[in-house]
Amino acid sequence: MIAPAVSTIGAGLSGLALGLSLKSKGISGKIYDLAPGIPRFNYGITLHASTYRPLLGLLKMDEATFRKETAVDGARGEPVIWKDRTHLVKFERGLGFKTRCLAGCDGINSSVSRSLMHKVDADVHPFVAFSGRRRVPTDVFVKVFGQSMAENVMIVHHNGAARLEITISDMTSEYVILGYIYSRQTRSQGSTKDPLHTPLRPSPGAKLTPPALYDEIEALGNLPQPFNTIFHAESMRNDRLLHWLLRSRRPQIDHSKQLADRGAFIIGDAAHGAPLLGGEGANMAITDGIDLAEHIAKRGVDTAAGFSNSKYESWIKFVDESVQRLRDMHNPGGRRH
Ligand SMILES: Cc1cc2nc3c(=O)[nH]c(=O)nc-3n(C[C@H](O)[C@H](O)[C@H](O)COP(=O)(O)OP(=O)(O)OC[C@H]3O[C@@H](n4cnc5c(N)ncnc54)[C@H](O)[C@@H]3O)c2cc1C
Numbered sequence: 124m125i126a127p128a129v130s131t132i133g134a135g136l137s138g139l140a141l142g143l144s145l146k147s148k149g150i151s152g153k154i155y156d157l158a159p160g161i162p163r164f165n166y167g168i169t170l171h172a173s174t175y176r177p178l179l180g181l182l183k184m185d186e187a188t189f190r191k192e193t194a195v196d197g198a199r200g201e202p203v204i205w206k207d208r209t210h211l212v213k214f215e216r217g218l219g220f221k222t223r224c225l226a227g228c229d230g231i232n233s234s235v236s237r238s239l240m241h242k243v244d245a246d247v248h249p250f251v252a253f254s255g256r257r258r259v260p261t262d263v264f265v266k267v268f269g270q271s272m273a274e275n276v277m278i279v280h281h282n283g284a285a286r287l288e289i290t291i292s293d294m295t296s297e298y299v300i301l302g303y304i305y306s307r308q309t310r311s312q313g314s315t316k317d318p319l320h321t322p323l324r325p326s327p328g329a330k331l332t333p334p335a336l337y338d339e340i341e342a343l344g345n346l347p348q349p350f351n352t353i354f355h356a357e358s359m360r361n362d363r364l365l366h367w368l369l370r371s372r373r374p375q376i377d378h379s380k381q382l383a384d385r386g387a388f389i390i391g392d393a394a395h396g397a398p399l400l401g402g403e404g405a406n407m408a409i410t411d412g413i414d415l416a417e418h419i420a421k422r423g424v425d426t427a428a429g430f431s432n433s434k435y436e437s438w439i440k441f442v443d444e445s446v447q448r449l450r451d452m453h454n455p456g457g458r459r460h
Contacts, residue, residue, distance in 0.1 A: 227389040252369055253365070331366065373442045
């Protein structure tokens with residue numbers, strides 16, 4: 124297989140923004156993704172206008188059309204092996220190619236990053252978070268949620284230390300899919316551990332809901348509507364709940380050096396990780412993609428160290444600010460989101 128100028132692993136937000144920007148500059152590229160089609164996860168992401176506006180020209184779309192048409196994607200990985208400053212990329216079914224310019228845009232569990240850099244452990248923050256979704260018929264939505272959510276896609280209620288969030292994730296003429304998140308800081312008293320905080324749980328544990336959650340939801344008592352309808356223990360038992368660990372991963376100081384030695388670009392969640400709550404990973408992923416295309420157009424493909432050096436401070440700041448936002452969201456005396 125003959126490799127194009129830039130070989131991108133991962134067609135998520137960073138990979139697509141990179142591909143689109145490279146194309147607009149006349150630089151050839153190919154994007155590889157292990158997902159066979161466009162996955163649909165039914166979760167909404169908040170994009171800042173400052174993030175998506177630079178995309179409008181590339182997409183040849185006006186702002187109103189972009190806002191009407193946007194949606195969200197993601198997935199998993201296979202090994203990428205580096206050799207002699209040329210990257211040998213191997214796929215599951217034995218296919219592979221060599222490339223001088225490799226861009227790792229393959230998300231939080233990045234195979235590119237794992238194969239090229241030392242492993243960096245994520246920090247798990249002392250918060251409890253459960254995310255659920257519920258499909259409600261449109262007439263019920265209008266009756267129960269209509270007033271509070273007519274103008275807002277997200278509403279938040281604080282109950283003591285707990286933060287309750289409801290968002291509109293998807294909408295058709297027949298039903299509305301609502302996403303919701305119950306979160307709070309962890310509680311520990313002496314040797315008594317918080318039954319809802321299990322920072323060392325394995326990934327499949329995300330699908331297990333500790334019974335203590337339902338007790339805690341019941342103990343919230345009568346909540347104002349529409350929170351009372353969503354955060355109702357019996358109804359939640361029928362929903363698909365995910366136990367989120369709120370993790371972050373700062374790029375390491377020797378990141379640039381490792382990449383300089385290997386000559387690869389790594390951007391988006393593969394390079395830096397912000398917590399799911401308070402993080403703005405999608406915004407950073409798009410910005411990274413656009414900035415990397417700009418960098419390659421100006422400085423060529425053999426400049427991976429220069430790129431990650433130029434990004435290092437802003438990536439650290441981005442992760443730190445995301446973690447601070449997570450804390451602020453749960454600080455009743457501080458800023459609330
Ligand atoms: C529930 C939820 C809500 C969120 N809300 C927000 C929000 O409101 N605002 C915000 O800014 N961010 C939000 N985020 C974070 C945001 O979605 C991510 O930060 C962003 O998608 C990262 O983009 P990326 O391109 O780095 O990686 P991804 O979007 O994860 O894309 C990685 C791609 O690489 C592919 N891939 C993986 N491994 C391989 C491999 N070995 N070979 C080939 N392809 C591979 C995957 O299939 C995938 O398509 C949210 C995330 C979640 C889960």
